[in-house]
Amino acid sequence: MDSASGGGGMKKLVLLILITVLLFAVSCTGKDILEDEIAYIEIRTGSLKASYLLDEKLNLAEVYIVVKLKGNKGERVVNVTKDMIVGFDTSTTAAAREMYITYKGKTTTPWIYSVVNKYEITTAARLTLSNVANEGGTRLIIGFDKGDIERIYAVKFEVQFEPSVFRLRDHPFSGSMSSGWANELDKHSGSVTVLYYAETGGSPIESSGRLLSLDFTGAETGKTFKLSAIVIADRENEYSLPDVTLKT
DSSP, X not given: OOHHHHHHHHHHHHHHHHHHHHHHHHHOOSTTOOGGGEEEEEEOTTSSOSEEETTOOOOGGGOEEEEEESTTOOEEEEEOOGGGEESOOOSSOEEEEEEEEEETTEEOOOEEEEEEOSSXXXXXXXXXXXXXXXXXXXXXXXXEEOTTOSOBSEEEEEEEOOTTTOEEOSSTTTTOSOTTEEEEEEEETTEEEEXXXXXXXXXOBOSSEEEEEEEEEOOOSSOEEXXXXXXXXXXXXXXXXXXXXXXX
16 A cells, blocks of 8 residues: 555545544533533533523523543533423513522532513513313303412403403303402403402412403304403512413
8 A cells, every 4th residue: 555545544534533523522422421520511502692582491402512521622512301400490570580500529610690571570470371161152261370479359451352252151150259259341242351359358379270260252263362451469468470361
């Protein structure tokens, strides 16, 4: 074999080794990295966003850290798992919130992010929305997931619907109201505003689950109901909640 041919083979071998090392570094899970080998860690560029929507989840498949090794031994890219994340919370809105990632005794510098929604949300409590067929029409079931609020004494919201398909029945609550509670309705074409409250100040709703139901005529699938302008109240404060949308 001549020297030219031998030189070409050597170059191919070196290139193959370099590619193998690079692929290993990128795909590394970090299991082979010892704690005392790590100089520091940092969040990989593009892994996190500066702003998240209310209740948005992290896509962990896209979140990585770069592990810098001591002694100029290079770096490893490690996919982040849920247990490595501290401080990520999108249950309430925030102009600035800190999160960071931990790995084998090391911590990244804080990542500053915001949580946005069209209303300011200061509670993890939520209303839920579902539906069932009822006497040829549609029963809209509104639930309360209490989150961090122990009990509520009032709730107000607007229900938006398609008036060409649905109409609020004359007696829409059908016995679903809790004992000691009263309601006020403000009806419009395509919407109704509901105020539901503990009339005597007693009998608050304390547990997660069903809050009330509203009965409509009409029972088509693929149609949309929306709860908006939601406000709940305990004895001291009122809290805005995010909109809820349901497709039948």
